[in-house]
Amino acid sequence: MFIIGELINGMYKDIAKAIQAKDKSVIQRRALEQIEAGADALDVNCGPASKDPVNDIQWLINSIQEVTAKPIAVDSGRPQVIEAGLKVLKNKAIINSATADEEKLEPLIALAIKYNARLIGLTISKKGIPQNKDQRLELAALIIASAQGKGLPVEDLYLDPIVMPVNVAQPQMKDILESLREFKIISDPAPKTVVGLSNVSQGTCQRSLVNRTFLIMAVACGLDAAILDPLDKELVDSAITSDLILNKHIYCDSFLDAYRKK
Amino acid sequence: MTVELVKEKWSNAVATVVIGATKEEGGTRSQAVECAGEEGLPFLFAEGKITHRPVIAMEILDLEPDDWPQSLTSAIGDVIKNPVDWALKCEKEFKADLICLRLQGAHPDALNKPVDELVKTVKDVLKATAIPLIILGCGEDKRDNEILPRCAEAAKGERILIGEAVQGNYKTLTASALADGHNIIAQSPIDINIAKQLNILISDMALPLERIVINPTVGALGYGLEYAYSIMERARLAALSGDKMLAMPFICFVGLEAWRAKEAKASTEEFPAWGSQVQRGIIWEALTATTFLQAGADILVMRHPKSAEIVRKHIDELMGSLTV
Numbered sequence: 001m002f003i004i005g006e007l008i009n010g011m012y013k014d015i016a017k018a019i020q021a022k023d024k025s026v027i028q029r030r031a032l033e034q035i036e037a038g039a040d041a042l043d044v045n046c047g048p049a050s051k052d053p054v055n056d057i058q059w060l061i062n063s064i065q066e067v068t069a070k071p072i073a074v075d076s077g078r079p080q081v082i083e084a085g086l087k088v089l090k091n092k093a094i095i096n097s098a099t100a101d102e103e104k105l106e107p108l109i110a111l112a113i114k115y116n117a118r119l120i121g122l123t124i125s126k127k128g129i130p131q132n133k134d135q136r137l138e139l140a141a142l143i144i145a146s147a148q149g150k151g152l153p154v155e156d157l158y159l160d161p162i163v164m165p166v167n168v169a170q171p172q173m174k175d176i177l178e179s180l181r182e183f184k185i186i187s188d189p190a191p192k193t194v195v196g197l198s199n200v201s202q203g204t205c206q207r208s209l210v211n212r213t214f215l216i217m218a219v220a221c222g223l224d225a226a227i228l229d230p231l232d233k234e235l236v237d238s239a240i241t242s243d244l245i246l247n248k249h250i251y252c253d254s255f256l257d258a259y260r261k262k
Numbered sequence: 263m264t265v266e267l268v269k270e271k272w273s274n275a276v277a278t279v280v281i282g283a284t285k286e287e288g289g290t291r292s293q294a295v296e297c298a299g300e301e302g303l304p305f306l307f308a309e310g311k312i313t314h315r316p317v318i319a320m321e322i323l324d325l326e327p328d329d330w331p332q333s334l335t336s337a338i339g340d341v342i343k344n345p346v347d348w349a350l351k352c353e354k355e356f357k358a359d360l361i362c363l364r365l366q367g368a369h370p371d372a373l374n375k376p377v378d379e380l381v382k383t384v385k386d387v388l389k390a391t392a393i394p395l396i397i398l399g400c401g402e403d404k405r406d407n408e409i410l411p412r413c414a415e416a417a418k419g420e421r422i423l424i425g426e427a428v429q430g431n432y433k434t435l436t437a438s439a440l441a442d443g444h445n446i447i448a449q450s451p452i453d454i455n456i457a458k459q460l461n462i463l464i465s466d467m468a469l470p471l472e473r474i475v476i477n478p479t480v481g482a483l484g485y486g487l488e489y490a491y492s493i494m495e496r497a498r499l500a501a502l503s504g505d506k507m508l509a510m511p512f513i514c515f516v517g518l519e520a521w522r523a524k525e526a527k528a529s530t531e532e533f534p535a536w537g538s539q540v541q542r543g544i545i546w547e548a549l550t551a552t553t554f555l556q557a558g559a560d561i562l563v564m565r566h567p568k569s570a571e572i573v574r575k576h577i578d579e580l581m582g583s584l585t586v
Contacts, residue, residue: 250500250508252458258507261462 001239001248002041002225004073004094005034006198008060010047019046019056024063031064037230038240038260042068043096044085045075054084061088073120073227079107086115093117096227097160100125100139102146109150118156119147120194123179129162133175133182136161140183144191158194158225159183165202166210173200173214180221192224212238219243269309272502275301276509276560277472278314279445281360282394283421288443291420292392295359297475298511298560302502305556305580310502315581316555318570319360319396319563320352321517324375324383325367331527333540334566349387356567357574360423362396363387368409369400377409381416388420396423396513396563398447407434414438423447423513423561426477429460436467447513449477452490454497454508461507475561476510482519482526482550494557514554517565520547548572555580 007030010016018026031042042064046056053076061072071092074085086093097120098108105121112119123130123139130136140159147157161179164172184190195218201210212235215226219242230236240259243249252258278299283289295317302310324345327335341347345363352358365380367373388395397413399406411434414424425447427435432448439446448464450457457476465471478497480490494512501509520526526546530539547569551562555577564570 249505250454250458250496252455252462252507254459254462258458258462258505261465262504262506 001219001223001243002192002194003039003230003236003239004041004043004194004225004227005031005037005039005230006043006196006227007034007229007231008042008064009045009075010050010056011045012047016047016049019050019060022059024066027060027063028067031068031070034230035068035070036260037233038236039070039230041071041073041092041094043073043075043227045096046081053078053081057081057085058088061085065090074117079104079111082108083111086111086117089115094120094158096120097122098143100142102142105143105146106150109147109152112152112156113150118158119152120158120160121147121191122160122162124162129164131172133179136175136179137182137186140179140191141186144187148187154187154189154191157191159191160194160196163195163197163200163214165204166200166214167203177217177221180218180223184222193222194225194227195223197226197228208232208235211235215239216242219246267308270302270306272302272310274502274504274506274509275299275310276498276501276511276558277474279423279472279475279511281396281421281423281445283419283443287421288419289421290388290392291394294421295394300558300560303498304558307582312581314560315577316560316562317359318574318577319362319513319561320356320358320567320570321362321364321515321563321565322348322352322387323364323366324380325373327366330521330565331539331543333543334521337567338565345383346386346390349391352567353391353393356570358393358570360394360396360561361387361391362398362563364398365400365409365413367400368405369402370405372400374405377412380409381412384413384416388417394422395420396425396447396561398425401426403428403431407431410435411438414442414444417444418442421445423475425449425475425513427460427464429456429463432460432464433467436464436469439473440467440469445473445475447475447477448510449479452479452481452486452493454478454493454500457497458505458507461510465507471506471510474510475513476508477513477515480514480516480519480550480554482516482523483546483553484525485519485523487550487553491553491557494554494559498558511560512554512558513561513563514551514559515563516551516554516559517547517563517569520550520569521565544568544572548576552576 046053050056073094073096075096121143123136200214201207276298282291282294367375423445426449448460497508526543551573
């Protein structure tokens with residue numbers, strides 16, 4: 001399981017404050033905490049309050065790169081902010097994210113190729129969030145075709161089926177899980193899959209339990225990566241154990257420590 | 263149409279372990295031996311860099327072995343009575359890359375030798391030879407915890423490889439290796455889960471991963487060779503795929519295992535249909551060794567000089583350095 005830590009996001013008050021005050025130590029500490037807890041990559045988002053996202057994203061990335069060489073997911077809805085981030089990025093890059101609208105997808109695929117980055121493609125379009133598996137697969141196929149057409153290796157593509165909160169879209173949960181499995185058979189080589197996990201528990205009173213349970217089920221459906229809170233120890237422990245059960249790493253009595261030390 | 267070979271891409275390399283220290287490095291060896299560091303499966307040069315060739319250590323005991331067949335002892339010669347002469351012959355005549363000194367005489371059921379005598383043997387062997395040294399205890403935990411720290415201390419600066427740490431007894435030896443700057447052998451009983459666990463336990467005591475060598479425990483041809491092979495193969499695949507806790511060199515005691523086999527030991531008179539005992543024993547050890555080379559063995563510990571010679575030639579051929 002490729003774990004992308006979600007905690008460097010201006011949506012969190014302490015991060016927003018650190019961005020405003022340009023206090024590197026807060027950002028660097030949060031980066032290292034997440035890595036120590038098991039994150040393989042870090043998502044970076046300036047948040048809605050940022051008045052100067054182009055500079056803020058660069059400052060965030062530079063601050064993080066001083067303390068770790070882990071991959072960074074540049075997270076923004078605006079391509080110019082993403083490109084600003086990619087320009088200063090020395091670590092491996094992930095673009096988070098493109099939607100399945102040709103006019104939005106194309107420039108981001110071009111950026112991914114230019115900066116040798118991986119790309120997260122959301123199966124969502126201007127028509128809205130898909131309501132069933134078939135709509136998700138249609139959008140996934142569109143993203144894959146577009147990537148292939150432009151020359152972005154499919155292995156560098158992470159498809160996100162858009163996870164809805166369980167209390168909003170309960171009938172869709174099964175479809176979302178099945179989509180993960182079916183994305184894999186659209187092309188050979190297969191694309192990778194990713195979810196923004198925390199959304200599934202939005203508004204519920206058992207967030208950690210809902211996140212954890214969904215993640216385990218998704219891993220069983222072939223999920224490759226997740227954007228999540230790595231400081232939720234039980235969540236990461238469950239992800240590691242799911243991988244263990246799928247024979248992705250070798251058992252030993254200290255398998256949780258062994259994974260985190262990898 | 264040309265057929266393109268499928269090439270695997272690996273994300274991790276096996277650690278490089280350095281055994282022996284030269285004068286400049288604080289030791290007295292003529293040169294250090296660098297082991298492993300391979301970036302792909304054995305001898306698949308197209309998949310990953312293989313910088314170091316597998317090496318051969320020749321095993322000597324601190325007492326004259328009483329259970330080795332005559333076909334083996336006679337090939338070694340009279341020096342078998344004296345570990346220092348034996349070591350020297352391994353270096354000069356048998357062209358060993360390393361000496362592996364097994365302190366069998368320390369065992370309470372053998373000679374229960376006093377520590378000072380064992381320390382003297384270690385020092386004498388180091389003085390007489392110039393190639394790097396491996397030191398093994400007698401296999402009895404309590405005695406090993408008594409003798410190995412003293413031997414490690416006596417070899418301080420020489421960056422030896424010392425063993426063996428096991429899951430139930432690793433702390434004393436790890437502390438010694440840390441204190442005296444040595445490498446350690448972590449032995450697991452043909453069990454990949456224990457191999458990984460033991461490496462974690464040892465590294466938790468702050469011994470760097472590149473100072474651990476895995477003894478996966480092997481079996482000779484006919485005695486579990488395939489099973490041992492599959493365990494090593496699985497560990498190596500995991501190591502190359504990113505599991506740092508299994509990405510250490512393998513040491514295989516092929517001499518120990520092969521010369522235990524009935525097929526290597528039984529006399530020609532006893533089994534005339536099996537052919538010459540001398541040839542049979544040599545082949546048994548050489549074949550066991552060459553098989554484990556393919557499973558990823560980085561250090562082969564061997565006993566018969568002829569088997570060692572055959573295997574060295576085979577390694578030359580595999581590494582492509584032999585000009586025929």
